[in-house]
Amino acid sequence: MSSTIRVKAVASGGKTKVQSLIRHPMDSGRVKNKKTGKVIPAHHIEVLQFEHGGKTVFTAFWGPAVSKDPYVKFFFEGGKKGDDLKVSWVDNEGKSDQLTAKIQ
C-alpha cells in the first residue's frame, strides 16, 4: 500500500514551505453508520511531526474536529534542495506511518 503521507517541501529564499496531506478518516465519533445505525467510533490522528536536520520543526496535535484526509501548511527557516524531511504520525488507535521526503 502506498504511504498515507503526501508531502511537498520547497526551499526558497532561505526558508522551506511545507504542505502535507495525510490519508486518514479522522472520524469524529459523532457520526452514525447509516446502514447499522451504530456510532462510528472516534478515529483521528493525534500527533503529526516533521523533522529536518535532526530537529523537530513542527508538531501538530489534532483532535476529531480536523477534517478527513487532513492538510497542513507551515514554513521553517533553512532547509535546502535535496535535504531530508521526515514526517511521522500516530493516531488514537496506535496506528502510525512515516515517510522521508526530499526538499525540492
Add this chain to the structure above:
Amino acid sequence: MSDLIDAPDCARRTILKGAVAGGLIGLGFGSFPFPAYAMADAKEWPADAFKQKSEADALKKLYGKTAEPSDKISLDVPEIAENGAVVPIAASSTLPNVTGIAILVLENPNALAAAYKIPKGTEASVANRLKMAKTSKVVAVFESNGKLYSAGKTVKVTVGGCGG
C-alpha cells in the same frame, strides 16, 4: 510472532531491526528503544485540553493561562462555509517568539480543534482544514514570550460537518 504482525508499522520496523541486532524480541512496545530521531509520540497529545467544552478551559489545560485579544494576529477564514466538514482556516502572527498556536471552534462539541508546537526557526503561521458543527466563532491563539494572545472571526456554516 503474532503480536509482531499486529504491531503498528513503525514499531514493527523497529522490532525487526532490533531482532537482527540482538534478539530484543519479547520486550513490550512501550519499553522499546526507539530510533534516535524523534517520531510522532502519542504520549505528547494533550488529551485533557481536547476534552474541554469552552475556550477558556481548553486554553487553561493546554497552556495554563488565559488569552488577551491582539491585533497582531491574522486569521484567514471563509465568511460562509457551505460545507462544514472542510473549512480552510489559516492563522499567522507578527508576534515575537511564538512557541505555540491553537485553533478553536467555539460552537463545536469540544472547542479545541488543533494545537501546534512552533519551535525556534519555524514561522508563526499555519494553515489547516477543520470541521465545524454549525455557525461559530473561530479563534486563533498564539503563545508569544510565554503569554497568550487571541483573535477570532465568525464563520457562517450552511451544512454542519459533525452530524451524519
